[in-house]
Every structure is written in C-alpha cells, then in structure tokens.
Amino acid sequence: xxxxxxxxxxxxxxxxxxxxxxxxxxxxxxxxxxxxxxxxxxxxxxxxxxxxxxxxxxxxxxxxxxxxxxxxx
Numbered sequence: 001x002x003x004x005x006x007x008x009x010x011x012x013x014x015x016x017x018x019x020x021x022x023x024x025x026x027x028x029x030x031x032x033x034x035x036x037x038x039x040x041x042x043x044x045x046x047x048x049x050x051x052x053x054x055x056x057x058x059x060x061x062x063x064x065x066x067x068x069x070x071x072x073x
Contacts, residue, residue, distance in 0.1 A: 015044070 054061060 015047075
C-alpha cells in the first residue's frame with residue numbers, strides 16, 4: 001500500500017511540474033484569463049494536502065471507510 005502512495009506522490013509532483021510549465025501569465029488585456037494560475041495553485045495544493053493526509057493517516061482512513069461501507073450493506 002505504501003508504494004501506491006509513493007506512486008501517487010510522484011505522479012502529483014509530475015503534474016505540478018507540467019502545470020507550472022504550461023501556465024502562462026499574459027499582460028495583454030485581450031487574453032485575460034482571470035486568476036487561473038491562482039486557482040490551479042489552490043487545486044494542486046489541495047491535492048498535495050490530501051496525499052499527505054492519506055500518507056499519515058492511511059490506516060485510520062481505511063478503517064473509517066470500511067466501517068461506513070459495512071453500515072451501508
């Protein structure tokens with residue numbers, strides 16, 4: 001299971017690098033995209049937090065989800 005989180009972390013860092021390389025800021029008012037780079041950064045940081053929380057509390061999260069799914073059945 002640890003390898004899955006290591007793989008997810010590596011994938012996430014690769015995604016961050018690709019997004020950072022392709023996000024351009026334009027000073028041209030005709031090409032104004034709003035605050036897209038800001039929203040991309042918020043989304044990426046949120047994903048990093050989720051991966052970090054799952055890496056630390058994996059057992060507790062799995063137990064909680066198992067309990068929830070058992071109650072549903």
